[in-house]
Each structure stands twice: as C-alpha cells, then as structure tokens.
Amino acid sequence: MALRLDPTNPEPLFQQLVSAVKHAVAVGAMAPGDRLPSVRELARELVVNPNTVARAYQALETEGVTRSRRGSGTFIADRRVTLRDDERRRRFREGLDALLSDAVHLGLSEPDVRGEIDEAIGRFRFDGPTAEDEG
Amino acid sequence: MALRLDPTNPEPLFQQLVSAVKHAVAVGAMAPGDRLPSVRELARELVVNPNTVARAYQALETEGVTRSRRGSGTFIADRRVTLRDDERRRRFREGLDALLSDAVHLGLSEPDVRGEIDEAIGRFRFDGPTAEDEG
Amino acid sequence: MALRLDPTNPEPLFQQLVSAVKHAVAVGAMAPGDRLPSVRELARELVVNPNTVARAYQALETEGVTRSRRGSGTFIADRRVTLRDDERRRRFREGLDALLSDAVHLGLSEPDVRGEIDEAIGRFRFDGPTAEDEG
Amino acid sequence: MALRLDPTNPEPLFQQLVSAVKHAVAVGAMAPGDRLPSVRELARELVVNPNTVARAYQALETEGVTRSRRGSGTFIADRRVTLRDDERRRRFREGLDALLSDAVHLGLSEPDVRGEIDEAIGRFRFDGPTAEDEG
DNA sequence: GTGGTCTAGACCACA
C-alpha cells in the first residue's frame, strides 16, 4: 500500500490522498480495520504539511471511509450504506455521464469503451446484488 | 439545444458550460458546423458574466471541440483525434477507475453498475469500431 | 441574524458556528438562497481566524446546509433528503437517548420534559409528514 | 448490566463509558447502591486501558452519579439535585434545541419526531412530578 | 505517541 501524490496534478493534494485511499479500499488493497499511517508519519513520507494529511483523513471520515480515534490512529471503517438508493444512483449517473462524454471526445469507440470497462470492473470489490440491509 | 447552468453546483460555471457543450456534442444534440450563440447573447441568456462564457469558449477551442472564425462566430469543429491511442486510453482509464471506486463506496453492486452503464452508453455517439490512428 | 460564539465553551469554535447556522435555518431565521457573510467578513466580526470560519462553512456544505460559490459567496442551500430513512431515524434516536438520559440526571420530571419539548418544537420548521419525494 | 464500548465511535472511550453508566441508571438498569466493577476488572472486560476506566469513574463521581468508598469500591449514588431549577432547564433546553435542529436538517417531520419521543420517553425513569427544590 | 483545533499568513482560481 504505497500512497502517492502528484504535485503537478491540478487536483488538490488532500483530494488526491482521499481518492488514493478510497481506491485502495475499493480494490481490496486495504480492508476494514486496517490502520492508516499516522498523520505526521504520512506527512513526512509524502513531504507535505501534516494539516494536508489531516484534512484528507477528516474528509475520509466524513465520507464514512475511515474512523479516527484520538490517541490510537486512523482506521478503515466497515462499509455502511447511508444514502438513499435514488441518491446513490444519481451520483453515479452524474459521474458516468461525464466519463462517457469524455470518452467520445477522446475519440474512443464503443467497443473500446466496453472493453476497458469490462477489463477494469473485475478489479473492484463490489457488494452483493443490492445492499438493502446493513451489516 | 438549451444549455443550462446550475449556479448552486460547486463546479465552476465556465466548466459547467464546457461540459454542457461537450455533452451536447457527445450525444448528438449538436453536430460539427453548428453555430454556438455569441458570447454576449449566451451570457444574457444564462444570466452570467460574459467573461464566464468567453472563458468557456476559449477552453472549448483549446480542447478542439469548437473553432471560432473571426467575425462569423463559434462553431462545433469536426472531430479530430489529437492524442496517441495509449494516451487516450490512459486518460479514460483514469476517469473510469475513479468512477468505479466511487461506485463501490456508494454501495452499488456490480449488476447495478453494469445496468447503469448499459443504459447510459446507448445515448452517446461514439466513433466507428477503431478510430484511425495518426502521428 | 447575529451569529455568536462563546470562547469559554469547550465545543470547538467552528462547530459552534455550524450549529448556529443550522439552528438559524431550522427555525426559519435563514432560508434557502440567503447569503451568509463572507468568510473574511465574519472572521473579522467574530474575531477569529478566517480559516476557522472557512472550516465551518465547508462543514456546512458537506452536510448539505449551504452551497459555496467561488467568487460569489456562501448561500443557504435548498433542503434535500439524501440519507436513508433508517439512517435518519438512527441518528435522531441516538441524540434523543442522550438527551433523555441527561434529563433524568438533571432531575427533571417527565411532565417537565414533555412541557419543554412541546414548548420548543413549535419554533422549528419541520417538513411535511414524510419527505419521500425530492424537491 | 453489560457495559459496552464502540472503539470505532469517534466519541472518546471514557466518555462512552460515562454515558453508558448514566444511561443504565436513567433507564433503571442500575440503581442507587449498586456496585460498579473495579477499575482493573472493567478495564480487562472492556479491553481498554485502566486509565480510561479510572478517568470515566472520576468523571462520574464529579457529576455525582457515583460515590467511591475507599477500599470497598464504586457505587451508584442516590440521586441528588444539585443545580438550581433554572440552570437545569437551561441545560436541557440547550440540548433539546440542538436535537430539534438536527431533526429538521435530517428531514424528519414533526409527527416523526413526536412519535420517536413518545416511544423513547417511556424507557426512562424520571423523578416525580416536580423535583423538590433546594438551595 | 495519536488526532483535533486554532492562528498567521501566502497564493491561487472564479466571477
């Protein structure tokens, strides 16, 4: 699990960190209960200000991805579905539309796109058919 | 083709405009040769600062989505593939990865995701089977 | 609409601000579309660091209470229900249990408590019977 | 009476313990004179640092919920009203206001809220109609 | 040791 940042990327550093952690969880590289590096430790490693890491960790906690405990550290949280189904789908569709629009403008063909999706989707750890119950 | 902006959306207005135009092109609502409203006209219509529209038009031209002809206005450009195939795929994969990561964290199931994709993909006008390569 | 902070209160300043704004909205003192003071302006007024105000505004935005727009300010957002019904009730019950436990330890009687609740509840602007549709 | 802590809960462990004991007393699961486990014993049982339990016990004693007798342990104290009536009501109202504000923002309706309150209030052991005043 | 809050002050992006 090596988290990395790209300072040339216009995306804010803390956002990059948030995405990196979420990605790690989504592909199973990190699992509930795993401990993230401490704020100071990761800040040193990534050569950024501790506040930047702290902010990322806080955003992750707000999103429900992690749980922080004063005195002991930051941990990957159990997954919980808190949003309404319509809201979850709305958010996904928004991103999907943007992605497909970009794909067209990149000049990809539909088979290209379908191929890439099929190839990528297997790397992610989705829930069962429809998580209507809570864990 | 009515372009609409949502001022409550945190996405910058000029970027919303860029996305809206690209989306319109991607779904076939606008086609190469179509003329965009003038900056002033569109600014009035959308109730935004003309600078905002101008900035969006500039970004669209930089991306190769539109072409402006001095004196006659801004038009949707013919589609041209400017990036190398590996770069195009790399960019698409980046967005795709982020989308799928989000989907997992939203608690969507793989069938949910596949269903949404299948439903959405038909609305977009992709190129033929394999976009012709170029230097 | 006068937002005030109590520096002797152990509750973090930015949290106090968040609560104050939410309260103002909940009792109808502020309504969707209303503009909050700018970060710098409010910071000056409350004699705190602008970052503290910014953090509160950001938390409010994350909660969906406000919408910030770079260049124009921070506004009360339209209300939207994004959480699942079970999650909303779960969160409310948690706070309710703590409140009633405190009430017992404060030595209040059940009629006292019921009286206070009846008196207070009228000041808040609740939604209709069950907001299952979105605005 | 099994006290339980949730280490993933952002609320400090010692405070969770305080709340748990107060809750137990408030719903009648523990009564004046009941003996609490020893610090070491409870620490072992809850798998937390003895300091954490000791701190919680100290806070409970400060609040007047428990009384420790040297050598014999910690016991639930007789209930005593120590605050003036206006102060007790002030504190309750503060929490009540916050709760109702949250309820509005959660999108609960007034009937929802009243229903939850009626359902919950019966579980608590309030004092008689009017707690006797004192100096 | 851990995370959380706050201040001070710089610089950038948007309208």
Next chain:
DNA sequence: GTGGTCTAGACCACG
C-alpha cells in the same frame, strides 16, 4: 471581491 488550498507552527485532548 469571493472561496479554496497549502504551509508553518502552537496547543490541547485521548490512550
């Protein structure tokens, strides 16, 4: 002008 990001460094609360 607006909000957003980042750095630097202090101090507090928890375990």
